[in-house]
Amino acid sequence: MLSAYIDLALGLVLSFLMLSLLVSGLNEAFVRLLSIRSKFLWAYLRDTLDGADAKGRSWLPSGLRDVFASLPFVRDPRPAHNSHPAPAESAEMPARDTKAADAMTNLLYERVREIDHPKSGRTSIANLPPERFSVALMEMAAREPGGVEGLLEKLKSMGSPLYGHLHGVWETAQRDLNRFRQGVEGWFDSEMQRLTMLYSRYVKWVVALLALLVTLLFTMDGLEYAKTLLRDNAFRASVTAVAEAGPDAYSELKAQCEQADPVPCITDTLSQPALVKVLDHAIVNVTLPADGDPSFHWNGASWWDRLTTPSHWPGFLMTYVALLFGAPFWWDVFRRITGMRSRR
Known part of the structure; x- marks a missing residue:
């Protein structure tokens, strides 16, 4: 149970760190360009x-x-x-x-x-x-x-x-x-x-504006992402349990995936962790196939529907407030959780 909460903390911190780095990068690009x-x-x-x-x-x-x-x-x-x-x-x-x-x-x-x-x-x-x-x-x-x-x-x-x-x-x-x-x-x-x-x-005002734009463009719902992390961890645990239990537990896994064949469900979940799937709601998403080049897809209709759904707004607010702390804060939190030590 403790491992699930550690995975949840690491997932949230890593996602906020990545988006904060994006905000900092955009700010530095504008500063240098202008x-x-x-x-x-x-x-x-x-x-x-x-x-x-x-x-x-x-x-x-x-x-x-x-x-x-x-x-x-x-x-x-x-x-x-x-x-x-x-x-x-x-x-x-x-x-x-x-x-x-x-x-x-x-x-x-x-x-x-x-x-x-x-x-x-x-x-x-x-x-x-x-x-x-x-x-x-x-x-x-x-x-x-x-x-x-x-x-x-x-x-x-x-x-x-x-x-x-x-x-x-x-x-x-x-x-x-x-x-x-x-x-x-x-x-x-x-x-x-x-x-x-x-x-x-x-x-700080410029960073606040950029953080708002990044949050809305990626429609990053922090609360939904936390639930996705927990479900993802639980599903991986169920796959491991099935592997240890043998063929008798195959029917339970099949019902959980709600597919005729659970193999594609298992493969898709294990190859696309929650951190990757949560970014699928951006206005432009990127697909990284196993074979071939990456492809970009316009996701405007789905993005707008998600953006105008009030149930996602508390999660957007959570993400926005988290990005205001900045990348150095989340990097320090990430180091403390993982036990990494800075080198001078």
Whole structure:
């Protein structure tokens, strides 16, 4: 009896792990295809270096609409890619009344573009090390007549939001260049941690949407699947009992399969465990014959009938909530049940 419950736990955990991996894979595919990480970084840099856009809007997402529409498809905060190496001297910082809205962003990109490679004509930089950011600022300050203080005065005259941050770091460093550089590194590193937390918070909404789509497309009823696992285990036990009992138990097995010949029933059940059969309800299912190539079948009518059946909705909800825990959670549960140990 204990073996049946262990099989039930393993089956549920494995199915949730597979679907969670699918959700994570889809999320990563969209992130890479749309360059979401790079856009988040440069949206933050634009807000910090140059402030809001011409319409007074922040570049970073301010709501779900920006996460699902504006940032991925409408507004691209990334600078245009430049394949030339950084010049020996950075360009002169323009005055506030003559500068473009992205002057500081372009100046920073000019100093870090040697680590860049193109992607759809835009920069692909998605991670800017704090050390490289501080060096870029020091190079920009070296271009000004007054050094760091000249840079701060220019930022103040331009109305750049970066002025307040750098001015605080400069005063804390007691106007020492080495301590100022280290202070800029620490400040930027903390800002990147804050940006990572903001990114993770918005990614949760994307994962929630993808988990809902996967649950509905596969019509994975967690409660029904649990019953299928128990029945599958019970049927395998009955087959073993018949094999041990001999020909006298053949009539019982024949009645259970409800077929004239129980051999196809036994073969089909033993070759297609519950984990495979439960995925047959997807909108497109895959058949893996013993001989020949896999075949895909449109299962729209059966899928829609199952989707609109209220008795399956509690099972769909169970699956959806399980997928929100994520693949790392279910992998950890799977390791604990099976006794697998992680290797460093």
